[in-house]
Amino acid sequence: MTGAGLRAALGALLLLAPLQERPRGADPARETALTTAILVGEQREVTLHYRTIAWSAESMQRMRRDPAQRDLLNQRFGLVLQSELETPVALTLGGMKLAAGKWRIGLFMDEGGAFQFTVLVDGETRRFPIDLSESRQTFPYLAFTLMPAEEGLFALVLQWGTEYGRVVFEAAR
Numbered sequence: 814m815t816g817a818g819l820r821a822a823l824g825a826l827l828l829l830a831p832l833q834e835r836p837r838g839a840d841p842a843r844e845t846a847l848t849t850a851i852l853v854g855e856q857r858e859v860t861l862h863y864r865t866i867a868w869s870a871e872s873m874q875r876m877r878r879d880p881a882q883r884d885l886l887n888q889r890f891g892l893v894l895q896s897e898l899e900t901p902v903a904l905t906l907g908g909m910k911l912a913a914g915k916w917r918i919g920l921f922m923d924e925g926g927a928f929q930f931t932v933l934v935d936g937e938t939r940r941f942p943i944d945l946s947e948s949r950q951t952f953p954y955l956a957f958t959l960m961p962a963e964e965g966l967f968a969l970v971l972q973w974g975t976e977y978g979r980v981v982f983e984a985a986r
Contacts, residue, residue: 839867839953851959851967854902854984859967861918863896865954868974877926887921896957898932903985904966906932907941910985920971930969930980943971943978951975 844867850860866889876882896918904911909932917933921940929940955973962968965981 839869841867843867844954847956849957849959851961853966857901859898859900859902859959861896861898861957861959861969863918863955863957865956866973868951868953868955870951870974873974876922880924883922883924883926898969902966904982905985906930906980906982909934909939912985918969928971928976928978941980943980945976945978948972948975948977 844865846864848860848862850858853859876886898916898918901913903913919931921929921931923929928943930943931938931940951974952972958970960968960970962981965983968979968981970979
């Protein structure tokens with residue numbers, strides 16, 4: 814069979830294959846707790862414990878348009894996300910020093926509909942910008958990853974829906 818004949822046969826098979834309906838959104842019943850970690854410095858491990866959150870395009874659109882919905886989202890992040898960053902070394906984020914220890918972290922949607930990274934410091938939520946970009950893929954659940962970063966000690970990368978973002982942590986001096 815020639816190359817053109819093979820391509821035609823494969824094309825015909827694809828046309829005959831049953832189409833599978835893709836799910837519209839993630840199932841909140843499948844949300845779970847996850848841990849990610851990265852080694853820094855002298856083989857010390859920074860860990861992040863977090864809860865995945867199901868993503869829905871319709872919900873995000875409503876939250877970006879409606880301040881009341883956005884407030885509900887921000888409250889949900891505080892109650893459900895329950896994320897904890899544990900570091901054996903002091904860090905800096907946006908010029909603020911974070912001592913070694915455990916830190917509650919989360920996300921916040923601002924008035925413009927953009928996500929911000931949050932850290933609970935002395936009972937007060939501090940917000941930091943996230944370097945956001947649009948992804949071609951849709952991630953049905955919130956996922957965090959800790960990765961090496963050239964411009965800092967490590968980066969916390971988030972993927973959720975079509976959002977892809979990162980926050981860079983530096984070693985404290």
